[in-house]
Amino acid sequence: MDAVSGPTRTVAVVINPTKFDDLAGQKAAVAGFARQAGWAEPVWWETDRADSGVSAAQSALAETPDLVCAMGGDGTVRAVASVLRGTAVPFGLLPGGTGNLFARNLGIPVDSPADALEIAFFGQNRAIDVxxxxxxxxxxxxxxxxxxxxxxxxxxxxxxxxxxxxxxxxxxxxxxxxxxxxxxxxxxxxxxxxxxxxxxxxxxxxxxxxxxxxxxxxxxxxxxxxxxxxxxxxxxxxxxxxxxxxxxxxxxxxxxxxxxxxxxxxxxxxxxxxxxxxxxxxxxxxxxxxxxxxxxxGALIMRLPVPATFSSVRNRPAGPPTS
Incomplete structure (x- = not known):
């Protein structure tokens, strides 16, 4: 970390507040992880019933972050994916719903927030289809x-x-x-x-x-x-x-x-x-x-575990380190 200018890497988090009983605690955990990792304080965008997160994701993308994370269920993930599709911005998953089907297929833990954070911030970038x-x-x-x-x-x-x-x-x-x-x-x-x-x-x-x-x-x-x-x-x-x-x-x-x-x-x-x-x-x-x-x-750049779960993606060499 640069002691003069401070952290430069930024993360925007699109969160569905209805999925978490302790919303403040969840945000504090993510912010604490970001600080320890040498990243800037996360920027938060909450979803609403009107569009399930599309507007929040568009606002997040407008911040030109180094990483966008979805913190919620499959509906939130789909909304963010629809906005990040075709961009080069990596997409990290912080599961918080009931099904979390996408996260499960990608090998991202749905019951370990700490492991999901580790993958989102330090995992490998892989292009997947939508x-x-x-x-x-x-x-x-x-x-x-x-x-x-x-x-x-x-x-x-x-x-x-x-x-x-x-x-x-x-x-x-x-x-x-x-x-x-x-x-x-x-x-x-x-x-x-x-x-x-x-x-x-x-x-x-x-x-x-x-x-x-x-x-x-x-x-x-x-x-x-x-x-x-x-x-x-x-x-x-x-x-x-x-x-x-x-x-x-x-x-x-x-x-x-x-x-x-x-x-x-x-x-x-x-x-x-x-x-x-x-x-x-x-x-x-x-x-x-x-x-x-x-x-x-190949329209969506996902942050995946290292190594990736090859039952979900093709067995090919990973890209260069992301951190």
Whole structure:
């Protein structure tokens, strides 16, 4: 540290205040870590219900920081990612939500704030992909974990926030029990310009990474930096039912012979035979009858553990030290 000019590296933190019981204590912990690391005092931007953090992230970016961190759940992470997409500013995660799916896929601890801080400030920079989803309203939205229509969106829409705080993942199980017997819908699907194929589905999910709920690998082999999205189709299975789905998950069967089918590509387009609820990164968006998913390769610079979790990103040499 320069004794005359003081710390020069800056961090802006976008925080969702509703995720923390002791907000002042959380901010003090981050500020203390920054001081010990020789960084300037963090600049804080709080999210609000109006935009879940987009305005806060834009304000944070306007400060031209050396690092932007998201301190909250998956909604906060997605909002910040949508602003940092395409910039060279590193993005650090300080998990504070219930699911923290993105952090889990990146190997960032969700139950150790000190370790998450260490990774955010001193981890390696890695470029990863983001997904882009467009539905009937024509708005293109960023997602970092998943975007989809059908069963997943129904579960997210019916999950009680209060129950999430008390039960964690169990709240999704409760919501899933109320939606698992919904009837399917017809999907006309084209991937990377291929001829459209018709499917009967309960869910169409575009995955940017392999695990989209708990630690279940739904999109087998999906990577965050392979320049592709993996579409997982859940089809009605009258004979085997949900037991068959569980078997297919455990056996990693994704060839269409069972309940699950998986296909990889850069862009997909779909038409549905009726309106179906949509979601991105766990946020329900209402119903849609058409849409598209596409990948924006290497659009987000993430701070990852050293070494990176290679089950989530390709095994390639890390970049130069960040500190």
């Amino acid at each position: 997904g882009l989803a467009t539905f009937d309203d024509g708005i293109e939205r960023v997602f970092v974990v998943m975007g989809g229509v059908g069963l997943d969106a129904d579960i997210m829409a019916q999950t009680d926030d209060g129950l999430k705080k008390r039960m964690g993942w169990g709240a999704y199980v409760v919501a899933g029990g109320a939606t698992m017997f919904r009837e399917g819908f017809g999907v006309n699907l084209s991937v990377d310009g291929s001829d459209s194929e018709t499917h009967e589905c309960l869910m169409v999910l575009a995955c940017n990474c392999s695990s989209v709920v708990a630690n279940i690998e739904l999109a087998t082999g999906a990577l965050l930096d392979d320049g592709r999205l993996d579409l997982v189709l859940l089809r009605p299975n009258i004979v085997a039912g949900w037991v068959g789905v569980a078997i297919d998950l455990a056996a990693r069967i994704r060839n269409g012979a069972g309940s699950l089918q998986q296909v990889s590509g850069r862009e997909s387009r779909f038409e549905l035979d009726r309106p179906v609820r949509a979601e991105i990164d766990g946020d329900p968006l209402g119903e849609t009858r058409s849409g598209s998913f596409r990948v924006d390769p």
